[in-house]
Amino acid sequence: MTDAILKIENLRKVIGNRTIVSEISIELKAGEIFGFLGPNGAGKSTTIKMIVGLSKITEGTILVGGCSVTKDFKGAMNSIGCIVENPDMYEYMSGLDNLRIFAKMYRNVDEKRINEVIEIVDLDRAINHKVKTYSLGMKQRLGIAQALLHRPRLLILDEPTNGLDPAGIKELRELLRKLSIETGLTLFISSHILSEMQQMCDRVGIINEGKMITIKTVEELVNLTQENNKTILIFQTDDNEMAASLISNMKINSNLTQDGLQVETTRDRVPQIVSTLTYAHIAIYAMDKKKLQSLEDVFMKLTGKGK
Amino acid sequence: MRTFFTLVSIENTKLWKRLSTKVMLIIMIVIVIAATSGYKFYNVSNNIPNIAKVSESWQQDLQQELTVEKPKLQAMENSTDKTVRLLIGVTKKAIAENEFRINNNIKPESSKSVWTRVTDFTAKIDLYDKIIALFVIIACAATVAGEFSEGTIKMMISRPYKRHEIITAKLAATILYGLSLSVTTFVLNFIFMGIYFGFTGMDAKEMLWTSSTILYVPAVLKTLIVFGLDFLEIIVYVLLTFALSAIFRSRSIATGFSLFLLLVGGSIVQILSIYFAWCKYLPFGVADFANFVNIGALIDGTTLSFALIVMGIYSSIFCFAGYWAFIKKDI
Numbered sequence: 001m002t003d004a005i006l007k008i009e010n011l012r013k014v015i016g017n018r019t020i021v022s023e024i025s026i027e028l029k030a031g032e033i034f035g036f037l038g039p040n041g042a043g044k045s046t047t048i049k050m051i052v053g054l055s056k057i058t059e060g061t062i063l064v065g066g067c068s069v070t071k072d073f074k075g076a077m078n079s080i081g082c083i084v085e086n087p088d089m090y091e092y093m094s095g096l097d098n099l100r101i102f103a104k105m106y107r108n109v110d111e112k113r114i115n116e117v118i119e120i121v122d123l124d125r126a127i128n129h130k131v132k133t134y135s136l137g138m139k140q141r142l143g144i145a146q147a148l149l150h151r152p153r154l155l156i157l158d159e160p161t162n163g164l165d166p167a168g169i170k171e172l173r174e175l176l177r178k179l180s181i182e183t184g185l186t187l188f189i190s191s192h193i194l195s196e197m198q199q200m201c202d203r204v205g206i207i208n209e210g211k212m213i214t215i216k217t218v219e220e221l222v223n224l225t226q227e228n229n230k231t232i233l234i235f236q237t238d239d240n241e242m243a244a245s246l247i248s249n250m251k252i253n254s255n256l257t258q259d260g261l262q263v264e265t266t267r268d269r270v271p272q273i274v275s276t277l278t279y280a281h282i283a284i285y286a287m288d289k290k291k292l293q294s295l296e297d298v299f300m301k302l303t304g305k306g307k
Numbered sequence: 308m309r310t311f312f313t314l315v316s317i318e319n320t321k322l323w324k325r326l327s328t329k330v331m332l333i334i335m336i337v338i339v340i341a342a343t344s345g346y347k348f349y350n351v352s353n354n355i356p357n358i359a360k361v362s363e364s365w366q367q368d369l370q371q372e373l374t375v376e377k378p379k380l381q382a383m384e385n386s387t388d389k390t391v392r393l394l395i396g397v398t399k400k401a402i403a404e405n406e407f408r409i410n411n412n413i414k415p416e417s418s419k420s421v422w423t424r425v426t427d428f429t430a431k432i433d434l435y436d437k438i439i440a441l442f443v444i445i446a447c448a449a450t451v452a453g454e455f456s457e458g459t460i461k462m463m464i465s466r467p468y469k470r471h472e473i474i475t476a477k478l479a480a481t482i483l484y485g486l487s488l489s490v491t492t493f494v495l496n497f498i499f500m501g502i503y504f505g506f507t508g509m510d511a512k513e514m515l516w517t518s519s520t521i522l523y524v525p526a527v528l529k530t531l532i533v534f535g536l537d538f539l540e541i542i543v544y545v546l547l548t549f550a551l552s553a554i555f556r557s558r559s560i561a562t563g564f565s566l567f568l569l570l571v572g573g574s575i576v577q578i579l580s581i582y583f584a585w586c587k588y589l590p591f592g593v594a595d596f597a598n599f600v601n602i603g604a605l606i607d608g609t610t611l612s613f614a615l616i617v618m619g620i621y622s623s624i625f626c627f628a629g630y631w632a633f634i635k636k637d638i
Contacts, residue, residue, distance in 0.1 A: 056635075073467070075467075077465060088457055088461065088462065090457070093324050101317055101320060102462065104317050105313070105467070105468065146462070
């Protein structure tokens with residue numbers, strides 16, 4: 001595919017005799033939101049640092065908008081906007097001065113464009129204040145503003161939700177969604193918080209111990225855990241143990257938990273279970289369907305850290 | 308080239324936006340005004356005359372001095388007490404100057420020109436170059452190592468610029484800051500010395516001792532040469548801080564080590580050189596270039612050109628190490 005915005009092939013990073021990442025291959029299409037998932041220390045930041053030229057590439061190639069990061073660094077960097085690790089800005093300057101400094105580093109970024117990005121990230125009111133007075137959420141937005149200045153085709157964000165409160169996370173998610181829809185920006189977002197990725201991304205790549213485990217769409221991943229249409233029901237009765245033995249007599253898997261009795265079954269057998277319990281005079285107080293399997297479960301399963 | 312100048316102007320903006328940069332300039336201005344005013348006050352309160360009397364028989368007087376100084380120099384050179392060797396350079400300078408006056412029939416001046424006053428005063432307090440170096444060390448550590456501590460270096464590198472362009476711009480901005488501090492100090496010092504003691508003898512001539520020969524040059528040129536030598540000394544310390552900043556990426560290590568070497572490095576090497584001749588090749592012993600002109604060689608057997616060559620080599624090493632560390636190391 002030639003229209004890939006980001007193309008990583010067999011990326012490898014060795015420091016001393018330690019292999020930090022290896023065999024990483026990713027290809028991003030224009031306009032998609034890609035989630036780069038992995039536990040802490042899996043090699044997410046190292047990979048991102050190699051994409052933006054902070055870290056030397058030991059082996060493999062990275063093409064950004066068709067330009068090789070090693071051979072045509074300037075060309076590659078012209079199509080990337082990024083925040084690596086924290087949105088570190090010059091704290092002793094105002095937000096506007098920060099943006100002006102970064103704007104100077106590109107051709108074709110004028111004062112009008114600066115005001116445009118300030119409006120996009122909604123920082124109008126605080127833009128003349130010193131960055132050291134900013135909250136983390138505001139710094140994150142200023143970080144995104146500086147990354148958008150030169151109208152990049154690819155926006156790379158490293159753990160953007162780190163340290164944000166739920167409201168801040170929601171705000172950020174909406175902003176990123178909006179950017180992706182309105183400007184066709186391609187997003188590459190790393191995170192170790194899985195539920196966020198589920199809500200934000202089109203595709204997710206999972207990395208563990210420096211290796212790419214899988215790259216799938218969010219639906220594909222969620223389906224991975226829902227084997228043969230079984231769902232889990234949680235029963236709350238006056239005698240859970242009795243109920244458990246009755247249900248196991250019906251050759252249905254169940255186990256007792258703090259929340260109640262978890263029963264793994266298919267839809268058509270539910271009436272049968274209920275009537276059996278009622279017949280045995282067991283009072284049923286509640287019956288809940290367990291939440292849909294999330295990426296969390298998939299992740300644990302794939303990285304082998306689950307059970 | 309256009310992109311490079313953009314980078315320098317960016318670094319310059321960042322440097323001047325720091326409060327400390329402005330404060331250091333103000334401190335420098337206050338120091339110059341206080342020092343020159345204090346000197347004037349001291350001269351007035353102790354009735355030190357502005358004009359010295361030069362006797363008609365100055366040639367005989369100088370000749371007499373020579374007959375005292377020459378055996379003294381010989382005694383020093385043959386002395387078993389090595390510590391007296393520290394004074395050899397000073398004595399050599401005095402002998403050479405007196406001989407030059409006698410041979411070329413140059414009468415000692417009855418009143419100093421404004422240029423001579425500026426140079427003499429700067430040499431006498433021997434403070435300006437050290438304080439400027441101190442301030443530039445702080446600024447250099449902030450622009451190079453500071454960006455690593457603050458994390459902002461990531462924002463600089465992931466841009467359409469090569470690393471060597473970015474680091475060269477940083478170095479250039481720091482040196483420009485050193486230059487603006489030096490020029491401000493020099494100009495203020497000149498103006499205040501002129502106001503307090505008169506703008507006299509603008510076209511006077513002066514002897515310039517390089518620890519090997521004497522040149523007879525316009526006083527303004529000598530003053531500018533001394534200024535240039537002081538500035539070169541500052542650049543040596545800038546390059547040292549630059550290298551330490553790029554290698555250790557820690558503001559405190561870079562500032563601390565550079566300051567230590569600035570304040571005591573020279574003296575340690577000078578003392579060691581009394582006992583071991585090869586120690587004169589160690590860095591910083593001869594880094595105060597202006598001393599060669601103002602006082603004479605502090606380490607026996609060194610000259611101004613020797614100092615410039617030795618420190619030039621060390622500076623290139625610092626420069627190379629800084630670039631290498633900045634370009635090659637991962638961030």
